[in-house]
Amino acid sequence: MSMTTQTGWNDRFGASLMRSLTPPKIMLERGRGCRVWDVDGKEYLDFLAGIAVNSLGHAHPAVVEAVTDQASKLMHVSNYFATPPQLELAERLKRITGAGDAGRVYFGNSGAEANEAAFKLARLNKGDGSRTRILALQNSFHGRTMGALALTGKPALREDFEPMIPGVEHIDSTIEALEAAIDDQVAALVLEPIKGEAGVVDLPEGFLAAARALTEQHGALLILDEIQTGVGRTGSWFAFQGHGITPDAITIAKGIAGGFPIGALVTFGWASDLFSAGQHGSTFGGNPLATRVANAVLGEIETTGLVEAARGKGERIRAGIAAIGSPLVDEVRGEGLLVGIGLTRPVAPAINTAALERGLIVNAPNESSIRIAPPLIVSDAEIDEFLVILAQAMEAAA
Structure with a gap:
């Protein structure tokens, strides 16, 4: 495990990084597929994918091979x-x-x-x-x-x-x-x-x-x-x-x-x-x-057909969010695996925090919206896991 821990990096970040950056809540060390781990070893299900960046998740073999081979040339x-x-x-x-x-x-x-x-x-x-x-x-x-x-x-x-x-x-x-x-x-x-x-x-x-x-x-x-x-x-x-x-x-x-x-x-x-x-x-x-x-x-x-799969997976996510039945959900927006939840109250930051505490990474771009953008490789089982944790986070923030 890294010598850096969740209790030691905050002050270093504040002293060294430009103040234009909002202080992050956790420090991540590694990832695999749709999951990441922080420096203390806690596991998180990543449903933000670096803000729609990590299309193939983390440490995908195709990416690792391409980086390694090309860097040597x-x-x-x-x-x-x-x-x-x-x-x-x-x-x-x-x-x-x-x-x-x-x-x-x-x-x-x-x-x-x-x-x-x-x-x-x-x-x-x-x-x-x-x-x-x-x-x-x-x-x-x-x-x-x-x-x-x-x-x-x-x-x-x-x-x-x-x-x-x-x-x-x-x-x-x-x-x-x-x-x-x-x-x-x-x-x-x-x-x-x-x-x-x-x-x-x-x-x-x-x-x-x-x-x-x-x-x-x-x-x-x-x-x-x-x-x-x-x-x-x-x-x-x-x-x-x-x-x-x-x-x-x-x-x-x-x-x-x-x-x-x-x-x-x-x-x-x-x-x-x-x-x-x-x-x-x-x-x-x-x-x-x-x-x-x-x-x-x-x-x-x-x-691998991930473009076509994004449509069905997105429908599964949107239907699952609606099925939670939370009074906080006003509307579910977006297409494919870019999903937004419009909230009835400005509690998005609280939902974001509650989800993170339970091992789920989502995003609150403003106080009344949750943004979801998992890797395109996300599985049905991971979507079901996400829905369970999201429901818990919404209940905690209600």
């Missing part, structure tokens, strides 16, 4: 050179997104970086020079770097860093608001198919179809932030694929490499011609280690 060469894993991943993303031959892929290191690239893409859609507006949604989240933060529709996150990059307007998540806001001066509409950080909040029925039609009508880009919804989590490779539309660009990160940092911007059709050489780049982006691991993760997801 080539880890980094900069973007002055191509590598086989980089090209393989770009072609794989073009295939699974449906971007096809006209698609293009830009690699970064995180979701925020992918959204920064998307922001620049929007700026390049100038038209005759009059396209200066970018639309995003209220209560959205796109990251904490300055461009991504400007897109984020949470004023409390932005106010300490004003003035923001100009040109972004946040609108209500209604078709009526979109129709009123969009015109020929809009360069892009940027949105999450499901608002993850808001508590897994679905968009209104028909919103994505209306967004696609209106952006096409006015020559604006439709850019979808699929960082949390992508890579099979919603029961499709990407959430937009379940809504019968094709965007102009999507951003990807989180689950793409099962825990290894990587992000990507994928463009479709005419949007692929907007960037030219030298307009954007990243020293680490698309390095052979990150792209090799992403290929291993996506290959495992594809060959």
Whole structure:
């Protein structure tokens, strides 16, 4: 066992880590599958997966083998050179997104970086020079770097860093608001198919179809932030694929490499011609280690049918939550294995704490929502175990 214990690390964390980070409640040491263990050996069922990141759970053999083998060959060469894993991943993303031959892929290191690239893409859609507006949604989240933060529709996150990059307007998540806001001066509409950080909040029925039609009508880009919804989590490779539309660009990160940092911007059709050489780049982006691991993760997801399985497993979770019959449950939201519980009272932090005490990891993104995003490999038995502990935690918080 590690010499570090749960009683000794708190002060070290507070003395060494930036105060922008909220002090964590436990210190984890290892994981396997859908379970993790803290430094004192206590076991937890992980139904957050690093915030929808650990697609294959912890220490999956495919990930371990890819990291080990590639690290022994080539880890980094900069973007002055191509590598086989980089090209393989770009072609794989073009295939699974449906971007096809006209698609293009830009690699970064995180979701925020992918959204920064998307922001620049929007700026390049100038038209005759009059396209200066970018639309995003209220209560959205796109990251904490300055461009991504400007897109984020949470004023409390932005106010300490004003003035923001100009040109972004946040609108209500209604078709009526979109129709009123969009015109020929809009360069892009940027949105999450499901608002993850808001508590897994679905968009209104028909919103994505209306967004696609209106952006096409006015020559604006439709850019979808699929960082949390992508890579099979919603029961499709990407959430937009379940809504019968094709965007102009999507951003990807989180689950793409099962825990290894990587992000990507994928463009479709005419949007692929907007960037030219030298307009954007990243020293680490698309390095052979990150792209090799992403290929291993996506290959495992594809060959084992985890995308299709996410739909049925998500239905089992949502039905099970409803069957608990807790007066705290107002609604169950989301698609596939991205699930949100809307609560009747602001007790989400108490439920989160009670669950953790009982060996279950979930998330309270706000006081009235619980977010659930287990690894795609989660079993029916683990879902049943989760439901038992969640019921106990809700009863304790009621």
